[in-house]
Amino acid sequence: MAAHEPETATDTLLARRQASVSSGVPQGTRIAASHGLGAILTDVDGNDFIDLSSGIGVTTLGHSDPYVVQAIIDQASQLQHTCMHIATYEGYVALCEKLVALFPHGEDTRAVLLNSGSEAVENAIKIARQATGRPSIICFTGAFHGRTLLSMTLTSKVSYKQGCGPFASNVFRLPYPRVREFHDDPDVVAEQALTLLRHAFRDTVSPTDLAAILIEPVLGEGGFYHAPVAYLQGLREICDEHGIALIFDEVQTGFCRTGSWGAYQNLGVTPDLSTWAKAMGGGLPISAVVGKAHVMNAVKTGTLGGTFGGNPIACAAALTTLRRMEELDLCSRAHAVGERLRVRYQQLADAHREVVDVRGLGAMVAIEFCVDGDLTRPATEAVQQILAHCRKNGVLMLSAGVYGNVIRALPALVITDAQLDKALDALHAAADAVLGGSDHE
Numbered sequence: 001m002a003a004h005e006p007e008t009a010t011d012t013l014l015a016r017r018q019a020s021v022s023s024g025v026p027q028g029t030r031i032a033a034s035h036g037l038g039a040i041l042t043d044v045d046g047n048d049f050i051d052l053s054s055g056i057g058v059t060t061l062g063h064s065d066p067y068v069v070q071a072i073i074d075q076a077s078q079l080q081h082t083c084m085h086i087a088t089y090e091g092y093v094a095l096c097e098k099l100v101a102l103f104p105h106g107e108d109t110r111a112v113l114l115n116s117g118s119e120a121v122e123n124a125i126k127i128a129r130q131a132t133g134r135p136s137i138i139c140f141t142g143a144f145h146g147r148t149l150l151s152m153t154l155t156s157k158v159s160y161k162q163g164c165g166p167f168a169s170n171v172f173r174l175p176y177p178r179v180r181e182f183h184d185d186p187d188v189v190a191e192q193a194l195t196l197l198r199h200a201f202r203d204t205v206s207p208t209d210l211a212a213i214l215i216e217p218v219l220g221e222g223g224f225y226h227a228p229v230a231y232l233q234g235l236r237e238i239c240d241e242h243g244i245a246l247i248f249d250e251v252q253t254g255f256c257r258t259g260s261w262g263a264y265q266n267l268g269v270t271p272d273l274s275t276w277a278k279a280m281g282g283g284l285p286i287s288a289v290v291g292k293a294h295v296m297n298a299v300k301t302g303t304l305g306g307t308f309g310g311n312p313i314a315c316a317a318a319l320t321t322l323r324r325m326e327e328l329d330l331c332s333r334a335h336a337v338g339e340r341l342r343v344r345y346q347q348l349a350d351a352h353r354e355v356v357d358v359r360g361l362g363a364m365v366a367i368e369f370c371v372d373g374d375l376t377r378p379a380t381e382a383v384q385q386i387l388a389h390c391r392k393n394g395v396l397m398l399s400a401g402v403y404g405n406v407i408r409a410l411p412a413l414v415i416t417d418a419q420l421d422k423a424l425d426a427l428h429a430a431a432d433a434v435l436g437g438s439d440h441e
C-alpha cells in the first residue's frame with residue numbers, strides 16, 4: 001500500500017486475521033464481511049457485493065431473512081441448548097418430521113441431526129456399515145465430501161488433503177460419470193461407467209465387502225456435472241442386487257437448489273441414505289442424514305449423535321428456513337434463475353472460444369473455460385482473473401472443478417431478476433476484459 005493511502009477497515013481486519021488465524025483456512029478473496037441482506041453482502045468498508053456464492057451454497061433463502069432472525073431470537077430466549085441424549089425437545093423432533101416428509105426414502109423414513117456436511121457424511125457411512133455388516137465404500141473422482149478424516153478420505157481433490165494421511169481404509173474410487181469426458185451422450189456415459197463398476201467388482205473390491213456406494217448426484221465443488229439418470233438407475237439396481245447401501249450426498253444440491261427439494265427427486269432415483277446440510281439452517285450450522293427406516297434403525301444406540309447435533313436454535317432456524325422456502329416456492333424460482341444463468345452463459349460461450357461447456361441442473365449452473373477451447377488446457381488463471389474482475393465490480397462468484405477452471409453460481413434464490421442481470425453483466429464485462437472481447441461475429 002502507498003504510504004499516503006489510509007488503511008481501510010478491510011485492511012485492518014485482514015491484518016488481524018493474518019496475525020491470529022491459521023493459514024490453513026482458505027482465503028479465497030480479500031473481502032471482509034460486515035453484514036448481509038437477501039442476495040447482497042456488504043463489507044466492513046460499506047461496499048456491496050451481489051453474492052453469487054451464498055457462503056458456498058448456504059444462504060439459499062438470502063442473508064438474514066427476517067423470519068429466520070426472529071425464530072433464532074425467540075428460540076435463544078427459550079432454550080439454547082440441551083443435548084438430545086439428555087432430554088427430548090420439540091424442535092429436533094419437528095425438524096426430523098419435516099425432513100422425512102420432504103425426503104421420503106420409501107415407505108418409512110428416519111432422520112438424525114448433526115452439525116456439518118462432513119459429519120453427516122461420516123454418519124451415513126457408519127450407518128451403512130452397521131446396516132450391512134461390511135466395511136468398504138466406493139466413492140468418485142471430483143467428489144467433495146468434507147474435511148474430517150473419513151470425509152476427507154472420501155474427498156477427491158488432492159490439494160484438499162495433501163499431508164493429512166494416513167487416510168481411512170476400505171475406500172475405493174471410480175471415475176465420476178462425466179458427460180463430455182467419457183462421451184457426449186449421457187446414455188453411453190452411463191453404460192461405460194456401469195461397466196467400469198462391474199469390472200471393479202472383479203479387480204478392486206468384492207460387492208460382498210461393500211457397505212455403500214457414495215455419490216453426489218451433481219458434483220458441487222467438482223464442477224456441477226450431474227450423473228446421467230441411467231447411471232443412477234443402474235447404481236440403484238446394482239446396489240439392490242448386492243445388498244449395498246446407495247448414499248446420495250445432497251449437501252450442496254439440497255433444498256431447492258436444483259429445482260426440487262433434493263436432486264434425487266429431480267433425477268427420479270431414491271437412495272437408501274442421503275446427507276443434507278448447507279442451506280438447511282439458513283446460515284446456522286446443522287446437517288442431517290435421512291434414510292430408509294430399516295437402515296437408519298439398524299445401528300447400535302450410542303453410535304450416532306453428539307453434544308451439539310440438532311441444537312435447538314439451529315433447529316428453529318432450519319424449520320423457519322424450510323417454511324419460508326415453501327412459502328416463496330424457491331423450487332420454482334430455482335428453475336427461473338437457472339434458465340437466466342444458462343442464457344447468459346450460452347451468450348458467453350457464443351462470444352468466447354475459451355468457453356467449453358455450460359452445464360448443470362436447476363439453478364446449479366456452471367461455465368467451464370479452457371485455453372483456446374483446448375480441453376487439455378484448463379484456463380485456471382483466466383478464471384481467477386475473471387472472478388477478481390467481478391469482485392472489483394461488486395459481484396462475488398466462486399470457481400470449481402479439479403483445475404479451478406469452472407465458474408459456478410450459487411445465488412440466493414430470493415435474488416431479484418435485476419440483481420442477477422447486473423451480476424451477469426459484470427461477468428460478461430469481466431470475460432471480455434480478460435479474454436479480449438468477442439471472438440465471433
Ligand SMILES: Cc1ncc(COP(=O)(O)O)c(C=O)c1O
Pocket residue numbers: 056116117118119121144145146147216220221249250251252253277278
Ligand atoms: C457435497 C458436499 N458434501 C459435504 C460437504 C462438507 O460439508 P461441510 O463443509 O459442512 O463439512 C460439502 C461442502 O462443501 C459438500 O459440498
